[in-house]
Amino acid sequence: MEKRAYALDALRGYAIITMVLSATVAWNILPGWMYHAQTPPPERTFDASLTGITWVDLVFPFFLFAMGAAFPFSIGKRIEKGVSKIQLVYEAIKRGIQLTFFAIFIQHFYPHILSDPQDMRSWLLAILCFAVLFPMFIRIPVKMPSWAHLCIKIVAYGIAVIMMVTTRYAHERVFDVAFSNIIILLLANMAVFGSVIYIFTINHRWIRIGVIPILMAILLSSRVEGSWTQAVFNYTPLPWAYHFEYLQYLFIVIPGSMAGEYLRDWLKSGTVSTISSANIWQAIGMILLTLALIIVNLAGLYTHATIPNLIVNSMSLTGGIFLLRKGTGFIELWRKLFIAGTFLIILGLCFEPFQGGIKKDPATFSYLFLTSGLAFMGLLLLNIICDYFRCVKSTRFLVMPGQNPMMAYVVVDLLVMPVANLTGIASLLVYFNSNAWMGFLRGVLLTMLAVVITMFFTRIRCFWRT
Template sequence: MKRYLSLDLLRGLTIFGMVFSAIIPYGVLPDWMYHIQNPPPAHNLDFSVSGIGWVDLVFPIFIFCMGVAIPFAGSSGKMGVKSIFLRFLMLWIFSYLYVFLDFSTADGWLPQLATVGGFAALFMLYMSKPPYKWIRLAGALLSIVLIIAGVLFFDEKITIYRSGIIIFLLSFIYLFGALIWFYTRDNLKLRFIVFLLILLFASVTMHFSLPVKLYAIKEVRWFFNIEYIYFLLILLPATYVGDILKGRVSLPGGFDSHERATANLFTRIMMFAYLLMFVIWMMIALYTEWSLYKMLFSVSAALIIWLLSKRVFPQYAQISLIASVMISGGGLFLFYEGAITKVPCTVSYCLFTTGISIYLLFISDFVVHWFPASYFSRIFSGAGSNPLMSYITFGALVMPVFKLTGLIHIYIAAYPQGWPWIGVARAAVAVIFTMALVAYLSEKRIFWRA
């Protein structure tokens, strides 16, 4: 089956956002450049702050992409309960390994070299279809040796509490979501019932502040986070979107919604602009205080997208209706919950971000159709098809190499004191360079797979 490049593009942009938001100058940019609940300059978590910004959208969009991809992975016929648990285990191990193998914060050239060695170990462990069977074993042995060396020589601490929280969360979300999809892949009504049960469970447990109470218990939070279940409100609708798209992509000649569009180029451009403006509007509306007029405007605009899709892009109509329902449901739940927050996760946060993710996937379709061979499409779709590598390459390879070669001095000089927006530009260039490196490997058919 051909890859769905629009999904790869959106996933690549999402990973760009994850890495970019982690390396921009801290404490000196406007509030909207960071997680809304971690405002500058101290960036301490403030539960009294509500609203979401672009940084808060990145993680749920990635969950959405993961959900859409599940039916594609299952189309090979190789997905079963055993393979689902195996992939979960590999993701869970990865969430620890890339942290334990990162010694780059230690002084000196040896920790940097060891970090590059750790990247090589992960390369051998997670390479898709290695040419020799012994490569994975060599990667495992090298990982063990480097972790022991880190403890002995670099004062590294090995503990169950030191994991990469994003990959850790994703591993469990994948496990639960993939199992639900597997057992309901031929029964959409049952999957919808499961979605409603999760919605009810989330509403009740959030009302009694169960997430905060559980997270306060250190012995529990290292392994169990109730948000695994909440985020299924994003992933399960995404699997339905994936079911629809998989059927279309598997058609002879693949799927291009624009080839089936009934409107001229100007109308398509207007549709693209409308989608883009609506996403921007939603980001502004959710960043500021929610109100009735914002809800009415947002729901009306989403319904207009659905009606336009039926006329202009009939292939989008079914999925666009899902997005409209999610936006409408998010607005209603926001009034019920009183605020939209990422921490603790609210139902409105899950529903709104699902709807926004669908519209961003539509926008990605436009970009891939109009500019299929552009550097932009190639870089981000290439990086998006290699998500594990894309996520850690900057910290585990690029920065250690910069430190070993002296390029770190140029990197530091590229952010002059008192010019934070130049620091933002530096971060963007550095991450795009990283994405381009991963995209090059993807074009050479070199992938990491859990």
């Protein structure tokens, strides 16, 4: 395809950048809505009884949604080339294994895991980990036989295994496959199960949607003692890599795959419209409306103003449907995205009283459906900005990290902070803990460094891929 849906890269980039930002701001001096709703300051102790969501709680769902939206492009393109479904399933499983290894490897080489307090050895090992990840995940640009490429990757994986097995960790910790990065591990599971579902339902969208209520039924009935659903829920051949409860995130990935199909159909249709005066006002209206929907739901649910939030949502969603009632090209795409997002937002709000209110952990049905609906709105918003108004240069800081998310995810912990500590610059970060504004600025500066480094490697076509 000559044209690319930059909105999808931008959504993935937004998710990864805010993921880094949320992990690098000052630990406990910012307002509660700057952290996960269930880990409020100043102690930041997890409290499962707390309900509500913050912008931090949207980060992971948005990334999952973008993963699902990429299936029609990656898998769909392979099917069009004649690749068999068996081969695609093999590739999905292979990708899941690689992501699982990635989750285990990086978790073992965070500096605070290697030593406490951190020292030069831990920082150098973290940088070595970052370096080893390159031959493991990049497509080597040098022309050589395929067996040579494979040998390089095998050697890199071998080095990683030796590093994990022989390294001494803090607090007498030893290498353990069950010690992994949970975010990446969940992504690994979604890469396998989400891909397989998409492969076998690529031309049967309603069957794919039907997976959601079946999965929901199993999750709900698994609480019945002695039931077969409980046996399915509890069974795991690899406890360190898979649990049935991970599959609840398919509630986000599957709708994401539908959004990806909308995007791909729109690109393939050849009816991409040009900017017109009529569409401009609709586009501006949708920018304001989609952004307002995200902010209103965050504020309304964080403050537990559920009734006013429902009323404002109902009015806003109705207004959006009215605004997009006519038109083709971009308008047709926006209409599909908005209606799908509207359904999921309403569904999520209807589920809000269930399970004690909306929560990220353990994830409630309200959280899964609502965040999926808001992801539709986020994708629509970015499609207007990136693809309709063609703000390519101004959104490059989102698009380029979105094209290289694995690197962006670890670059602060495995490169930026170790280098900062080795050079003595890290000691200056203590001055950013004086107040909330400085604490936020700390996160912004570290995130900017992560973005710049990732953009550099993306620009030279150095991508980490599974």
